[in-house]
Amino acid sequence: MPGFDTIDALRGGLTRERYLVDEGLATVVFLALRLKKPLLVEGEPGVGKTELAKTLAAATGAPLIRLQCYEGIDVHHALYDWDYPRQLLQLRAGGSAPLYSMEFLVRRPLLEALEQPGAVLLIDELDRADDEFEAFLLEFLSDFQVTIPEVGVITAKEPPTVIITSNRTRDLHEALKRRCLYHWIDHPGLKREVAIARARLPQVGERLAAQVCAFVQDLRWLDLYRSPGVGETLDWAEAFHVLGRDKIDSATADRTLGTLLKERDDLERVRQQGLDARIQQAEELAVKLQTHGGPDGRP
Amino acid sequence: MAAPNPNLPQRPPDQQILAAAVAFARSLRSYGMAASVDSELVFIRTLTELDLRDRRQLYWAAHATFVHNPDERPVFDSIFERFWEGQELDLSARAAEHGEDDARMVGPAQGGEALPQFRQEGKEQKPALDGAPAKATRDINSPEGDDGASNDQRGILAAYSPAEQESAKEKLEYGDDELAAVRRLGEDIKRAAPRRRSRRTRPDRGGDRLDIRRTVRNCLETDGEALRLAYTSPRERPRRLLFLCDVSGSMERYSRVVLGSLKAIVSANSKAEAFVFATKLTRLTKALDGRDLDRALEKARGSVSDWSGGTRIGSAFEEFNHTYGRRGFARGAIVMVVSDGWDRGDPAVLTAEVRRLQLQAWRLVWINPRPMLVDQQPLAIGMRAAMPYIDDFVPGHDPRAIAGLAPLVGGLGKQRPRRKLASGEQLTVRPLPIHGNVQKPKDRPLPANQWPSAANY
Numbered sequence: 001m002p003g004f005d006t007i008d009a010l011r012g013g014l015t016r017e018r019y020l021v022d023e024g025l026a027t028v029v030f031l032a033l034r035l036k037k038p039l040l041v042e043g044e045p046g047v048g049k050t051e052l053a054k055t056l057a058a059a060t061g062a063p064l065i066r067l068q069c070y071e072g073i074d075v076h077h078a079l080y081d082w083d084y085p086r087q088l089l090q091l092r093a094g095g096s097a098p099l100y101s102m103e104f105l106v107r108r109p110l111l112e113a114l115e116q117p118g119a120v121l122l123i124d125e126l127d128r129a130d131d132e133f134e135a136f137l138l139e140f141l142s143d144f145q146v147t148i149p150e151v152g153v154i155t156a157k158e159p160p161t162v163i164i165t166s167n168r169t170r171d172l173h174e175a176l177k178r179r180c181l182y183h184w185i186d187h188p189g190l191k192r193e194v195a196i197a198r199a200r201l202p203q204v205g206e207r208l209a210a211q212v213c214a215f216v217q218d219l220r221w222l223d224l225y226r227s228p229g230v231g232e233t234l235d236w237a238e239a240f241h242v243l244g245r246d247k248i249d250s251a252t253a254d255r256t257l258g259t260l261l262k263e264r265d266d267l268e269r270v271r272q273q274g275l276d277a278r279i280q281q282a283e284e285l286a287v288k289l290q291t292h293g294g295p296d297g298r299p
Numbered sequence: 300m301a302a303p304n305p306n307l308p309q310r311p312p313d314q315q316i317l318a319a320a321v322a323f324a325r326s327l328r329s330y331g332m333a334a335s336v337d338s339e340l341v342f343i344r345t346l347t348e349l350d351l352r353d354r355r356q357l358y359w360a361a362h363a364t365f366v367h368n369p370d371e372r373p374v375f376d377s378i379f380e381r382f383w384e385g386q387e388l389d390l391s392a393r394a395a396e397h398g399e400d401d402a403r404m405v406g407p408a409q410g411g412e413a414l415p416q417f418r419q420e421g422k423e424q425k426p427a428l429d430g431a432p433a434k435a436t437r438d439i440n441s442p443e444g445d446d447g448a449s450n451d452q453r454g455i456l457a458a459y460s461p462a463e464q465e466s467a468k469e470k471l472e473y474g475d476d477e478l479a480a481v482r483r484l485g486e487d488i489k490r491a492a493p494r495r496r497s498r499r500t501r502p503d504r505g506g507d508r509l510d511i512r513r514t515v516r517n518c519l520e521t522d523g524e525a526l527r528l529a530y531t532s533p534r535e536r537p538r539r540l541l542f543l544c545d546v547s548g549s550m551e552r553y554s555r556v557v558l559g560s561l562k563a564i565v566s567a568n569s570k571a572e573a574f575v576f577a578t579k580l581t582r583l584t585k586a587l588d589g590r591d592l593d594r595a596l597e598k599a600r601g602s603v604s605d606w607s608g609g610t611r612i613g614s615a616f617e618e619f620n621h622t623y624g625r626r627g628f629a630r631g632a633i634v635m636v637v638s639d640g641w642d643r644g645d646p647a648v649l650t651a652e653v654r655r656l657q658l659q660a661w662r663l664v665w666i667n668p669r670p671m672l673v674d675q676q677p678l679a680i681g682m683r684a685a686m687p688y689i690d691d692f693v694p695g696h697d698p699r700a701i702a703g704l705a706p707l708v709g710g711l712g713k714q715r716p717r718r719k720l721a722s723g724e725q726l727t728v729r730p731l732p733i734h735g736n737v738q739k740p741k742d743r744p745l746p747a748n749q750w751p752s753a754a755n756y
Binding site: 007023024027034039042070071072073074076082088094099130167169170171174178179181182183223225226265 | 499
């Protein structure tokens with residue numbers, strides 16, 4: 001896996017994969033790679049937490065292994081299980097291979113991550129798993145090894161890069177946090193969001209991208225029940241593009257608002273306040289942005 | 300990858316830098332941040348990877364190692380700012396003391412007003428809402444024409460008789476009988492701990508799912524014949540209890556008792572969360588989860604700055620929904636609101652937010668510790684606004700209703716509330732069913748038609 005020697009090199013690598021990071025995130029990811037420490041990222045939904053791991057894998061050419069957490073997840077879903085049908089067949093056939101050996105082991109994401117050198121392991125939405133699972137992860141994260149009673153200790157030849165995401169539906173244990181680097185991803189500023197939109201959706205014109213982002217940035221000040229994330233911004237910009245618009249207009253905005261806002265109350269509130277004024281404001285802001293130095297991807 | 304960064308001048312972190320890093324961790328600790336030694340070591344390791352001339356790199360490295368929570372950022376930022384202020388990395392030994400006794404820096408434990416009833420000099424404090432309503436409370440007769448407080452079998456909230464109020468208000472400590480009452484309710488709810496089905500399973504001979512893993516194990520003894528089948532059934536886990544307690548002036552008499560109960564429940568139930576509100580919302584779970592009640596109260600005093608302000612239930616709920624609610628605190632939880640429903644905010648806001656709260660909650664229980672003020676309709680506009688979206692309404696002045704609360708909560712874990720929530724439809728609120736065998740068999744429940752209901756509002 002190609003390493004990145006400087007923070008700027010890492011930033012460049014991620015940018016090539018169309019993922020724009022600010023200075024803080026770049027520094028932290030760099031450190032996570034260098035120190036071989038798991039990185040815990042938190043942030044509002046839609047700021048690109050999961051995407052970070054995917055991009056990092058792509059940028060380093062490493063395989064991405066994803067473990068989606070949910071309530072009740074346990075060792076057999078996360079680490080390993082036994083191939084029961086094959087074990088039974090073996091028993092019936094009177095074979096001599098030991099039943100509990102690597103041959104009959106079914107690898108789950110954590111084990112896979114240990115066996116694949118240099119993999120990027122994404123442990124997604126860890127807060128959804130229960131406390132017991134978190135405790136189990138401690139051994140894995142500090143030593144990058146696991147113990148399978150029937151087989152023994154399996155250690156990573158080269159520790160994986162671990163990205164853990166959480167939506168903070170509950171507090172994670174201090175013990176776990178201590179083993180990780182931590183970063184909180186904020187919504188990007190206007191310039192960077194435009195840059196992200198341009199990078200992710202090259203087919204969308206600059207004017208439309210700037211207008212959409214200006215509109216969304218303004219919405220985030222509204223204290224909506226569910227503020228639109230970058231993902232929603234991209235969806236909305238794409239919606240305009242698919243409908244053949246190269247700038248925002250009030251009729252299309254009204255019809256496609258559901259790509260942006262997913263709560264009935266929020267929709268009503270924004271509609272009641274009137275879309276026209278907002279659109280006009282977004283247009284002005286977009287013009288300002290385009291005349292005073294284009295977006296360069298930096299905040 | 301483990302090799303030091305080749306683009307940087309080769310050097311171990313020298314003594315000065317080490318000393319500065321250690322001193323920085325110490326000042327973080329002295330302001331209440333949990334800067335563990337582990338984090339400190341990691342921070343020192345990061346220093347070998349960074350260009351130390353770039354202060355922002357240093358900032359992000361320290362941030363990544365010491366901050367574990369977005370709430371800690373303001374504190375961290377200000378400490379960082381002060382610590383490295385105007386100094387390149389040539390920190391002298393002075394750094395070790397820097398900040399630790401800097402009176403200008405307000406630690407997280409500081410700030411906020413004292414809660415009026417805890418203020419020693421607070422006798423004169425007269426909460427805007429307290430006078431008239433407190434009187435009305437006393438004047439109200441319970442359905443039996445008898446004051447609930449004189450009942451032998453008093454409920455927890457009824458433990459506060461008006462007579463006790465005057466003297467209790469000035470005291471900081473709990474009285475013995477109060478503490479006993481608090482413990483009792485805490486015990487009740489703890490024992491009643493509502494459960495929910497977990498997705499994990501446990502071995503169970505009478506279970507209904509085949510446990511292939513164990514079955515195969517069993518086959519080993521029988522040459523591959525599955526003679527003994529093993530089964531599992533789902534485990535049960537505690538269901539989250541979420542308390543939202545009104546501690547405003549209109550409920551001052553109850554606040555301390557309620558806090559005490561909360562403490563008992565929070566320390567017993569790992570899935571319990573406690574919030575208090577008046578005009579704003581404060582999360583008290585961590586403060587309450589200690590050993591010592593007095594310390595918890597002290598902490599509560601520090602974190603609730605609006606103890607005696609007016610109540611804006613709607614905006615407090617809005618705050619909850621927008622912050623914790625959005626993060627899923629109420630999902631699948633039994634949400635218990637303890638409030639008299641005296642809302643000085645906009646009833647429309649309250650209606651909207653209670654509805655949202657109910658949609659997230661497994662069950663929304665509203666405990667109103669005040670008698671129903673049937674004659675004083677305008678005073679409880681908030682209660683009326685909230686009523687359509689409450690699953691269970693508990694009139695807290697009635698000892699039997701309170702006694703019925705724990706069994707109710709215990710039974711709620713697995714039973715979904717029946718709701719009809721088509722938009723605009725008014726719900727009829729069913730009064731809390733009292734379980735007949737709560738404490739004394741002779742203590743029979745009131746007929747449903749004598750219960751306060753939405754109509755009374």
